[in-house]
Amino acid sequence: MGGISLGTAVSRMPGLEPAEACAWESFIDATLRVYGSLNRTLSEQHRLTLLDVRLLEILCNSQTGSARMGDLAEQLVSLPSRVTRQIRRLExxxxxxxxxSPEDGRGVLATITDRGRDAFSEAIATYAEAVRQRFLSPLSRAQVSAMGENCRRISTGLRSNGNGKAARA
Incomplete structure (x- = not known):
């Protein structure tokens, strides 16, 4: 990170107690490392990014194989302009x-193609194995459950509040 220790930067965050700063530092470090590792693996093996696989997954799981661009941006927690660029690349x-959109001529639908479904089927197997190896394998079943519950609480709070401040779940 440009010669700056993440630990030093986080420990000086105003208002965080040392245990909170340590928890945040560990979370952000693990998140960035897992994301980077998954992204590299998918890019090297399938020429898709992690977000590409997530987007294709959303489309595969929809009843029609389609989704409005705004809905994709919301589900990917991304900016609409980024999703537009991503869709352009995938297109x-x-x-x-x-x-x-047949219902609303102003709306735009993204639809997965047969080739997209095939690419997703191949990439999701790589993705699942990489998640198992890089995210799940260092943890016990109890730790996996706790991690899932903690992340669910954080996400629920951020979703329900809408302003980025987590509510107690």
Whole structure:
């Protein structure tokens, strides 16, 4: 990180007690490392990013194989402009296509193609194995459950509050 120790930067965060700073530092370090590792693996083996796989998963799991661009941005917790660029890349690769929404001509739908479904099927197996190796394997079953519950509480609080401040769950 440009010669700056993450531990030094976090420990000086105003208002955080040492245990809180340590927990945050560990969380953000693990998150960035797991994300980077998964992203590299998927890019090298499938020419897809982690967010590409997540987007294809959303489309595969939808009843119609389609989703409105705004809904994709919301589900990916991303900016609409980023999702538009991502869809454009996937469209150039033949994995999705865009079309005007039949219900609302102003809306745009992204739809997964057969080629996109095939790419997703291959990539999701790599993704699942990488998650098992890099995220789950260092943890006991109890730790996995606790991690899942803690992340659920954080996400629920952020979703329900809408302002980025987690409510107690």
């Amino acid at each position: 150039e690769a033949g994995l999705v296509h865009r079309e005007a």
